[in-house]
Amino acid sequence: MKELFENISSLDFLHFSFKSINYQTQLAEAQVKTKQLCGCTAHLKQFGAHQVVYVKFNFQFMGGSLGCAEGEKIHRCVEYCIANKLPLIIDAASGGVRMQEGVLALMQMSSTVTSLNQFKKHQMPSVSIFRDPCFGGTSASFMYQTDIQIGIKGARMGFAGPQVIQNTIFDGDQNKFDSSVPAGFQTIDRQAEQGFCDLVVKEDELDAKIELLLSILANWFVPSSQEQDSGKVLDREEFSYKECRGPLHTAPKVYAEKLVLQRLDFQTDGAIQVSLANIESGNALLIHNLHDSASALSGLGTPMGYRQVAKFVRLASRLNITTISIVDTAGALPSPEAEDKSQAQAISDCLAAFSQSKALIISIITGEGGSGGALALSGGNVVACLQKSFYNVISPEGGVSILQHSAYSSSEKDKMKADFSANCEILAQAQKCYSYDIHQLGIVDALIPTQNVDVELKKFVIQQQNLFHGQSGEELVSQRQNRFRNLTKFAEIANPEAEFANAMNQITTPVQKAKKVQPAIDSETMKLVQFIAEKTQNNTKKLPTKEIIIPHVTKELTPIYPTPKQVLLSQGPKAVQEFIKNADHVFITDTSFRDAHQSLAATRHRKLELVTAAHLLEKTGMPYQNLFSAECWGGATFDTALRFLSEDPWTRLQKMSKAIPNTLTQMLLRGANAVGYTRYPDNVIKNFIIEAAKNGMDVFRVFDAFNDLDQMALCVDTVLNETQKLVEVCMCFTGQFLSESETVYTLNYYKTLAQNIYKRWPNAHFICIKDMAGLVTPQMAEPLISTIMEATEHKIPIHFHTHDTSGGQIATCMAMARAGVKIIDCASAAMSGLTSQPCMQTFLKFMSQLPADLESNLQVYDSYWLQVRQLYAQSFETDISTVRAPCADIYTSQIPGGQISNLHQQCIQMGLGDRFDELKQMYATVNELFGNVIKVTPSSKVVGDLALFMLQNNYTKESVTDQVAMRGVNFPESTRDFLQGGIGVPHVGFNQDLVRAVFQLTDQELQNRKLSQAVAQPVDLQQLQMQVQKMRPYGNSVLDSLSLALYPKVFADFVALEAKNSRLVPQLPAAVFMNGMTIGQSIIINTNQTLKLARIRNPEVTGDRTFVFELNGQTLNVVVKRKIEVKKQIKMATGNLGDHASLVLGMIETTAAQKNEIVKKGQLLLKISSAKLEVKVTAKRDGTVKEILKEGDKVVPGALVALIE
Missing domain, CATH: 3.10.600.10 (pyruvate carboxylase f1077a mutant domain)
Structure with missing residues (x-):
């Protein structure tokens, strides 16, 4: 092989160097290694009898990169090919443009493309060969400007390298990259499937394929002496268009194989085959449809197929190669993918390529010529069809489907269906689409006899080549354009008005139907x-959207007792107390309506499902057997109804009360914290209780997180003195009084507490033992209950509440009942267990209080709850760390059952979902840090917030009590409020080391500090009523004013969402x-x-x-509308003195300072919300606010939220 331009060498004209990298040295190493002066070589190379200029890029020479020398060598090779009339082949494995030569190297992309386009003005072919790898400016320039692209199988190719894509789009995440890219991404095989590579070959096939290609292209047409056909017109042959379809019909591929001597097939879309071939009369571009299956979609061209046809028709035009198209297709593929890839543009471009070709085009329809998809392949100088073929604008089936509705009445649907096949034949005749008809119309120029068709086809092709031989390219274009220009029939009307009048006389004006007015x-x-x-x-x-099926209770039970609700209505609250106290069996409170779903599903159950269940409960007959109440309100329900469920909690209460007229409704009231997490004014709490009683609440269970009777007094007194309802005074339980190591929550502690309750409220209706975490064991039942009963002189019945977190509380409940407890909290089976209450049905069965008919009814009742739980479980019980089994560690963590699901949701929202087990351990650590406080709302939230905060920031028990280490740290607001006495004072007091670290106090300041236990100032409820009348004019202003007083922001957000989404949302x-x-x-x-x-x-x-x-x-x-999320870059704090950083994952809830505002040390800057955890950020120094985030901005731990200079 003779080498060309071997003296062209790469040059370090920029004197490029980077750290220890020197381009001159790199060049020298590459030249020694490859024995080349630049990245590519050029040779005169033989493929059989055919000589070409062969340019090859060597990947061993600096990754085969494109630089100035390589660009120059391509220019000179193009010039050499033009001068010597030789084909050009470029074979490249390359990483792209050479960076060491800067922008001048980049310019080679444009200049080489210019050279290749200059080459195309001459009648020689060019080929590019993609090797592994081929990326960047090489693949994106001259490699795609050759006539034919060939790829070595398995080669990688593209523009941007995989590493660049991974780092730019996927932030360097290998897993995201791998899961996002399609199969075969950036391989030559996928490029071929997409239509961007004409031929994929194995390495050992390459030379043979190139030799075949060159041989075909070199075999020019030579006119024959064959006589011209006399032009005999064939007789009309009767047949059905259906004979031109189906597996028994001869496929175009068969006719094509009879024509060719040898061929090179290029990549196909499965419907259209493009080949360069040798036929008896020379070379040709052969195009034919493929029918490789019996599928109705077989042979339907795709955008890729039509674009490839257009490309090769243009190549044939430039090289003056006859194009032969053998057409048999129902049309173009009507698929979403085809339309998405612009089928219309592809067909249009194909039509244009045929129209502009300066080479002869012969088109033959061998079966069906369907619509524009067939026409795109049939734009020949001469168009023929076989004697048995047809050509149409729409298939007969498609045409009949459109027209038949106008030909048949609405009552003739069956007849229309029966006539469909016959009507298709009728329409085919009416369309004049058969071969004889379209020949008569001049649409095709010749009919090819069916008999001896192979010979007739060859003869026809050679005749047409002879006929058009000698015509110039311009003449061929002109003839073809005139041919199609004359295919038209129309009239020119001298008097349009008269024609319109005539047309009006030929039609019957249809009766105008009155347009139906749609209701607004x-x-x-x-x-x-x-x-x-x-x-x-x-x-x-x-997730499923199917509605819940409501079952039907079939057994009717005879009432055994009046219900507690009937006693309350007829005789008053004291009578209910006596009724329960004197009963010879234990009663049940069904917690399925509140605490059960608070414990299992973060209190997310909605009013519609709860009210439906309440109707079912009433029908079971259980209210007349052993049901005391249905706990359905209070606790977290008030907050979640407004915050998450777009529901008015007061409406839930009203509807629940109405649904269970014979059952007491019951709620949980957090003492001075009402149904919230902070202390509220007395007038708000008092009015809240009174309105709750008016709107259907019967039993008020009142507790305080620290068993502080003063904090409970207003609630208890209001129920006793202002309503005719029932009150339960709670004793919140914690500790292990049977253990010798228990020094705080001893049996004597509970005895004293019970005595104080009885002394303060001797007329209290019930005492409730509130075992939030399920810590009471069966062994504790007898000593605990006997102690309380003695302390209250056996006058106040006891109600027991627990959680089944440990899995053993059914035994505890039975022990408590035998010890004298009169009411037990349970949940229906499907809503019981785990962090919820024990199973109601099982407890009644064990206590021999479940007769057969009631058992049957409760099974129906429970089948409804099972559907409800399954629905909500998709969102709240599917995470791997969700509690789905008894917890052996509950006696260590002591997390209340009602808090675990909420705490888990917070954990997930803060990005700590996979560390939930660690969080439970941290919860126990914080409890120890606080001195082992009673953990129930709101104190349990305080413990949970600090546990989350410490886990997020990897703090330890020691570090958070280190005053120096905690300098500048903004603790959760609930922690600060707790340590200031905001929710009361635990009888164990406060951890002074923690107080010192949180508030950064000196010893003297610590000694002198005063707790903020001042009573909250009264709220002007009348003013609030006027405010809510404007906010929510359709609501109840008295009740809404209380909602606003309890949850100002949450209620305002609820009203805004209600206005946006409709007041009807709760109906869904x-x-x-x-x-x-x-x-x-x-x-x-x-x-x-x-x-x-x-x-x-x-x-x-x-x-x-x-x-x-x-x-x-x-x-x-x-x-x-599509939600457009603008990703805002989160700026991280650098540790400078004026930096104020977030310590949690969350969002800016409120901003209290503005940019350029002068602030003082300790002044509030902003508040960060993370799930339900709130952190206030205060100024660490005096100064001017230079930067501060705005409301709604998202933050991560370490993010800069404010800068003060």
Whole structure:
């Protein structure tokens, strides 16, 4: 092989160096290693009898990169090929443009493309060969400007390297990169599948394929002496268009094989084959449809196929190669993928390539010529068809499907279906689509006889080549354009007005049907439908949206006793106390409606499902057997209803009370903290209790986190003195009084507490032992209950509440009942166990209080709860760290059952979901740090908040009590409030080392500090009523004013969401509220309206999506806008003196200072919210605020939230 331009050498003209890297040295090493002066060589190379200029990039020479010398060598090779009329082949493995030569190297991309385009003005072919790897400026320039692209199988190729993509798009995450890219990403095989490589070969096949290619291209057409056909017109042959289809019909591939001597097939889309071939009369570009299966989609061209055809037709035009297209297709592929890749543009471009070709084109229809998909391959100078073939604008089946509805009445549907096949034959005749007809119309120029078709085809091709031989390219283009220009039929009307009048006389004016006036849809309903559409859009996990099936109770039980509720209504609260005290059996409080789902599903159960369950409970007959109450309100329900469920908690109370008229409703009241987490004014608490009683609440269970009777007094006194309702005074239980090591929560502690309760409220109706974490054991029952009963002179019945976290509390409940407890908290089976209460059905069975009919009814009742739990479990019980089995560590962590699920959700939201076991250990550590306090809301939240805070920042018990280490640390607001006495004072006092570290106090300041136990100032409830009348004019201003007083921001957010999403949202079934609807699903809204999701349209280019609903048959199109999340770069604190950093993962809830504001040390800057944990950030120094985040900004631990200079 003769080498060309071997003296062209790379040059270090920039004198490039980077640290220890020197380009001159790199060049020298590469030149010695490869015996080349630059990254590519050029040779005159033989492939059989054919000589080419062969440029090869050597990857061993600096990664085969493109520099100035390599660009120059390509230019000179192009010039050499033009001068010597030689084909050009470029074989490259390259990493891209050579950075050591700077922008001048980059310019070679443009200059080499210019050279290749200059080469295309001459009648020689060019080929590029992609080797492994081929990336960057090499693949993106001259390699794609050759006529034909060949890839070595398995080669990697693309523009941006995989590492660049991984680091730029996926932040360097290998797993995200691997899971996001498609199969075969950046391989030559996938490029070929996408239509960007014409031929993929194995290395050992390459030379043979190139030799075959060159041989075909060198075999020029030579005219023959064959006589021209006399032009005999064939007789019409009767046949059905269906004979031109199907597996028995001869495929185009068979005809093509009869024509060719040898061929080189290029990459196919599976429907269209493009080949360069030798036929008897010379070389040709051969195009034919593929029918490789019996599928109805076989032979339907894709955008890739049409674009490849267009590319090779243009190549044939430049090299003056005859194009032969053998067409048999029902049309172009009508698929979403084809349309997404612009099928229309591909067909249009194919038509243009045929129209502009300066080489002869012969088109032959051998079966079906379907629509534009066939025409795109049939734009020849001469078009023929076999005697048995047809050509149409639409398939007969498609045409009949459109037209038949106008030809048949609505009552003739069966006849229309029966006539379909015959009508297709009729339409085919009417369309004049058969070969004889289209020949008569001049659409095709010749009919090829069916008999001896192989010979006739060859003869026809050679005849046409002879006929057109000698015509110039311009003449061929002109002839082809005139041919199609003349294929038209139309009239030119001299008097259009008269023609219009004539047309009017020929038609019958249809009777105008009165347009049905659709009823107007009110704004609340429209907002509700919009809300459902958005929920459906956001249901990325595709969670079920099916409604819960409501079972039916079949057994009717004869009442045995009057119910406690009936006694309350007829005789008053004292009579209820006596009724319970004198009963010879234990009663049940069903906690399924509150504490059970607070413990299992973060208090997320909604009013609709709860009220339905309440109706079922009433029908079971249990209220007349042994049911004391249904706990259904208070605790966390007030907060979560407003915050998460878009529900008014007062409405829940009213509907629950109405649903169970024979059962006492019961709530949990947190003493001075009411149903919140902070201390409230007396007038708010008093009015809250009075209004709750008016709106259906019967039993008020009152507790204080530290068993402080003073904190409970207002609640207990209000119930006793201002209502005719029942009050339970709680003793919050913790510790292990049977253990000799227990020094705080001893049996004597509980005796004294019971005595104080009885002394203060001798007329209290019940005492409740509130065992929040399930720490009471069966062995404790007898000594504990006997002690309390003696302390209260056996006058106050005892109610026992526990959690089954340990898995053994059914035994404790039985022991408590035998010891004298009159009421036990249990939950229905499906809602029991784990962190919830023990199983109600099992307890009654063990206590011999479950007759057969009641057992049967409770099974039906429980089947409903099972569906409810399964629905909510998808969101709250599926994480690997969710508590789904008894916890042996509960006696160590002592986490209240009602807190665990909430704590777990907080853990997940703060990015600590996989560290939940560590959190439980940290909870125990914080409890020890606090001196072993009673843990129940709100004190349990204080412990949980600090545990989360310490876990997030990897603090230890020692570090948080180190005053120096904690300097500048902003502790959770609940921690600060607790240590200041904001929720009361535990009888164990406060950890002084912790107080010193949190508040950064000197010894003197610590000694002199005073607790903030001042009573909260009264709220002007009348003023609040006027405020809520404006906020929520359709609501109850008295009740709303209390909601606003208890949860100002949460209530305001609730009202805003209610205004946005509709007041009808609480009507939705839980599955629809959480997950939206599925196509075809129907629900009932507004009592009697049926809403159906009929269709979800494809997204618009903007990402907006239209949801099509039907409301009582009326169509509603609802658009859901795409949410555009702008990722804001989080700036991290650097440790400078003025930096104020976040210590938690969360969001800025409020900002109290502005940029450029002068602030003092200790002044509040902003508040960070992380789940329910709140952290206030205060200024560490005097100065000017230079930077501060705004409300809604997201933060991570270590993020800069404010800068003060």
